[in-house]
Amino acid sequence: MRTRGLGRVHDGGRDARRALVDVEIVIEEGEFVCVLGPSGSGKSTLLAVIGGLDRGYEGQVELYGQDLGRMSDAALARLRGERIGFVFQHFHLLHHLTVIENVTTPALFDPRGDEHACLARAKQLLERLGLADRAGDTPAELSGGQRQRVAIARALLRKPKLLLCDEPTGNLDADTGARIIELFEELHREEGLTIVAVTHEERLARAATRILRLKEGRVDTSNEEPA
Numbered sequence: 001m002r003t004r005g006l007g008r009v010h011d012g013g014r015d016a017r018r019a020l021v022d023v024e025i026v027i028e029e030g031e032f033v034c035v036l037g038p039s040g041s042g043k044s045t046l047l048a049v050i051g052g053l054d055r056g057y058e059g060q061v062e063l064y065g066q067d068l069g070r071m072s073d074a075a076l077a078r079l080r081g082e083r084i085g086f087v088f089q090h091f092h093l094l095h096h097l098t099v100i101e102n103v104t105t106p107a108l109f110d111p112r113g114d115e116h117a118c119l120a121r122a123k124q125l126l127e128r129l130g131l132a133d134r135a136g137d138t139p140a141e142l143s144g145g146q147r148q149r150v151a152i153a154r155a156l157l158r159k160p161k162l163l164l165c166d167e168p169t170g171n172l173d174a175d176t177g178a179r180i181i182e183l184f185e186e187l188h189r190e191e192g193l194t195i196v197a198v199t200h201e202e203r204l205a206r207a208a209t210r211i212l213r214l215k216e217g218r219v220d221t222s223n224e225e226p227a
């Protein structure tokens, strides 16, 4: 993943907000990057842009050798479905569906899908995330941390190559948070999953192989060690 001169202005009526300014980053396959920065520094905006969800940017974003700006919406949707898992800051679960249905929704868009294998994978992920007994509940019946784990299971369903997560441990107690971090480390180490995680949390940041800091929409290099 590479950005060149990436900018994003959010339309804010009279005062448009420059959420990203001239961001130049390269993230290699297999990296585990944590994105840190104060509230409003552009972290969620950056994830949405590099994940192909926000197309209103300036500059260039290259993902798996393709220039996102030149792709059709359909091609971009396919790339997202096949390669990217997204854990949103506010989860975006579907409230009329059960937990297991939420986790398997990404498979609805998979033309080659094997329903049986998909259900087995979903169950295995729920098990791993400590939610095996909640498969039939709806999100309304879950705590914030449980919803977050459902969102993580959903993001991992189709074995993405790139996992983008916005505060994935933000709503979790210390133990559950530690389990999620372990899971990320394991997926990173054993399956070569590339992870980009926005976080305020020390422990998650320590697990990363690289820290990227944002400040007022720009990459902040002021804290970096001199080479």
Ligand SMILES: Nc1ncnc2c1ncn2[C@@H]1O[C@H](COP(=O)(O)OP(=O)(O)OP(=O)(O)O)[C@@H](O)[C@H]1O
Residues within 6 Å of the ligand: 010, 011, 012, 017, 018, 019, 037, 038, 039, 040, 041, 042, 043, 044, 045, 046, 089
């Ligand atoms: N949809 C939007 N419409 C207008 N302005 C937006 C929108 N989304 C973000 N912004 C603005 O862009 C800037 C960056 O927002 P962003 O959500 O990327 O920050 P963040 O670093 O994720 O913050 P937080 O840590 O609070 O989640 C902020 O000034 C915000 O007000």
Ligand SMILES: [Mg+2]
Residues within 6 Å of the ligand: 043, 044, 045, 089, 166
């Ligand atoms: Mg955010």
